[in-house]
Amino acid sequence: MRGKNWGGGAKGGRDGRHRRPAGSGRPRLDRGGSPRPGQGGKGDPPPAGLVLLYGWHPVRAALENPARRLRRLYTTENALRRLAEAGVAPKCATEIVRPEAIAQKLSPDAVHQGLLAYADPLPVPALEEIAPGLVLVLDQITDPHNFGAIVRTAAAFAVAAIVTTARHSPEATGVLAKSASGGLEFVPIVLVQNLARAMGELKDRGFLLVCLDEAGEIDLAEAPLRAPLALVIGAEGKGLRQLTRATCEVRARLELPGAIKSLNVSNATALALYVARRALPED
Numbered sequence: 001m002r003g004k005n006w007g008g009g010a011k012g013g014r015d016g017r018h019r020r021p022a023g024s025g026r027p028r029l030d031r032g033g034s035p036r037p038g039q040g041g042k043g044d045p046p047p048a049g050l051v052l053l054y055g056w057h058p059v060r061a062a063l064e065n066p067a068r069r070l071r072r073l074y075t076t077e078n079a080l081r082r083l084a085e086a087g088v089a090p091k092c093a094t095e096i097v098r099p100e101a102i103a104q105k106l107s108p109d110a111v112h113q114g115l116l117a118y119a120d121p122l123p124v125p126a127l128e129e130i131a132p133g134l135v136l137v138l139d140q141i142t143d144p145h146n147f148g149a150i151v152r153t154a155a156a157f158a159v160a161a162i163v164t165t166a167r168h169s170p171e172a173t174g175v176l177a178k179s180a181s182g183g184l185e186f187v188p189i190v191l192v193q194n195l196a197r198a199m200g201e202l203k204d205r206g207f208l209l210v211c212l213d214e215a216g217e218i219d220l221a222e223a224p225l226r227a228p229l230a231l232v233i234g235a236e237g238k239g240l241r242q243l244t245r246a247t248c249e250v251r252a253r254l255e256l257p258g259a260i261k262s263l264n265v266s267n268a269t270a271l272a273l274y275v276a277r278r279a280l281p282e283d
Contacts (some may be wrong), residue, residue: 058231061182079114148179149266216253
């Protein structure tokens with residue numbers, strides 16, 4: 001049986017960083033500015049050049065990351081006490097507010113858990129600086145929930161970097177950061193103008209390019225995987241673009257034994273990373 005719609009895309013689902021494209025100097029993670037639809041922002045948008053982080057895991061991870069510079073923290077008394085109990089000290093201007101003051105800065109469905117911060121973007125490596133390990137290549141995954149969930153999973157599986165397009169990818173702020181649950185602090189995301197060209201550069205560096213495709217010739221669990229490895233995942237619904245697919249050296253599928261043959265793209269990515277990690281030697 002063949003699984004469908006992962007790598008070849010996903011049907012719906014939830015659970016998405018904007019940086020300058022690789023090749024334009026050392027890119028920077030995230031961008032501030034007005035939120036896009038679905039990315040929060042009933043109240044004021046972040047100040048220009050800053051990103052919005054809210055929720056316990058994203059804000060705590062940012063506070064614990066020496067590379068992340070926070071500019072302002074809004075916290076309730078309970079959340080501040082919880083940070084102190086966890087041994088995390090605010091490292092920026094901090095304002096204690098009531099929960100509704102934070103809620104006014106976010107979309108109605110945002111779960112802030114008493115924490116909201118504005119921060120500088122994180123610096124990320126250029127494409128040629130990516131460590132030769134396990135890398136994810138995302139082909140125009142646009143949903144911030146899906147992208148964020150993928151970032152979280154990538155952090156759990158020690159992915160060296162995520163490579164994606166400068167266009168057709170969500171910004172690493174608001175909903176995406178919340179869905180990533182702190183993962184943005186651990187996985188650099190490199191934006192490129194031309195994904196196929198970037199994949200070619202990875203191939204020149206010795207990366208094996210393996211894409212998930214519902215019509216793949218081989219089950220991913222049986223594919224001859226090796227490090228360094230780049231797993232290529234297609235967008236929700238439309239899947240991999242033709243040139244992206246053609247640039248890959250191995251087109252693999254996920255065998256699904258059950259009645260449902262499609263997976264959410266973030267779930268499919270998690271399964272693919274699990275299979276890949278079991279096949280690769282430990283870093």
